[in-house]
Amino acid sequence: MIYLALSVFISSSLFVIFKLFDKYQINTFQAIVINYLTAFCCGFFFYGNGTTLVEVSQKPWIVGAIILGFLFISIFMVMATTAQRNGLSTASVASKMSVVIPVIFAVIVYEEKLSLLKVAGIILALLAVYLTTVKNDGATFNRKKLLFPLLLFLGSGVIDTAIKHIETKYLAEGEVPIFSAAVFGCAFMIGIVVAIIRRDVVIDGKTILGGIALGIPNFYSIIFLLKALRPENLGDSSTVFPINNVAIVMLSTIFGIILFKEKLIPKNWIGIVIAIISIVMIAVSA
Template sequence: MHTLILSISFSVAVSIFLKLARGGGIRVDQAIAVNYATAVALSLWLLRPPLDTLFERPPAAWLILGLLGILLPSVFLVMAAAVRQAGIVRSDTAQRLSLILPILAAFLVFHEAVSGRKALGIALALCALACLLARPRHTGTGSPSGTSPSASAVATSAADDEARGSAARGWLTLLGVWAGYGCIDILFKQMARMGAGFTGSLLLSFTLAGLLIGLWLLARRTRWHARSLASGILLGGLNFGNIYFYIRAHQTFPDNPTLVFAAMNIGVISIGTLVGAGLFRERLSAVNLLGIGLALGAIVLLFPR
């Protein structure tokens, strides 16, 4: 269980970093590039994968590594676009709802047995997710002061086409976030099944992801920012811990991927909600607190006896 707790803790730390980065003048894309270079260095130093057999892998393993190498940096960038187009709340919701995809994969791909206890745990997890993501609605105040209803209607009509286009782009980015994070969870489970060879696979996926985002930044003729590059070292350490212990958790519970998928997603958002209230003074509603209770109940039900 400690592997899950460590993975959740590192993941929450990554979220805190990204939240602080937005207001700290850090260019996240550059930090992400250094993050993968740091993860490569930590893989070599701490995991010591066998380099002499690093490239001796079956075609299926290379397919998983290739997909991870593309998705890991791409989803970061899609998430940033989703935040711009659709807002932080919707983007975070799309990321958390990606839990549905790996849970389906647990039964359809990994052939996990379904029991009444497990089905109830999944139902509680989804209810907890809905409660944790609930936010108060804000109502509008009508036309701005000093603007006639007819002028407001004309302005609204003129902006309709642009608004529809922006909304369509926003939904596409949200779909990308939802599918991207869900697929990454499934691919990490597949990597965990590689056994002892996963350390080399982890190194290769970090290397490929770093190369792709580095080339993307060079193609954009990025002007490098010292603070962003330096902060990427911290992000890399946190992200390495998150992914490493997440894969270890799958290896600890090889026959119960639903527990890992659900506990990770629900655990991150539950602790993130509490951290948001404690550090960033975000308000918690009774529904949010109910969600935390349901999340704990779901994990208890999913945990093997």
């Protein structure tokens, strides 16, 4: 449970960093690319244990790392587009409600059991995510603008599902850090290509610092999530992902209130209470 708690805390802090990017006028896309380079260096140089790039390229999970690297940066760009076209509430709901995809996958493929208590907890978690992120009583999806929210929903779910599948089938003991580094390294290379195509390659000092500040916690958020998914820890993804997603939404909301004086409507407070109840129900049923 300690690894899941650390993953939730660090993942929530990433939203704070993004908020600070806007405050200090840091180029978000460039900082994201630098963040991937920083995260790669954290894993490869500090946890690589002498592993070479040639050895990494021969690992059975390297194809999965490349696919995840592409998904990481692609879905982030989709998330940004969704926030711009549909609003932050829609982006948050579409992203975090994707928890149903890895849960369904785990039940079908890994034959994980779902008790009535866990099913009820997951339903409450989805309700809590919506209530916590909606900003006003009329915040609903615009049917004419469902493309990007749908892509965000599917993409986020596929990422969580792929992480669990690769962790279960291909990662040996002690390979979590180097696998994470490989994923971030692939995302960085894809980001460089996109930056060149966009002709967005002039970087200033504060963008570099912002990217480094984002990259370190970003790396450890994945490390702790993968460790939480290990069989000797919680292991059961139908438990880990609902708790992880709803707790991140809840804690991010609290950070917004405390650090940025964001205002909540009654629905948000109800969502926070339901989130706590759902986490307890899912954890007890594990």
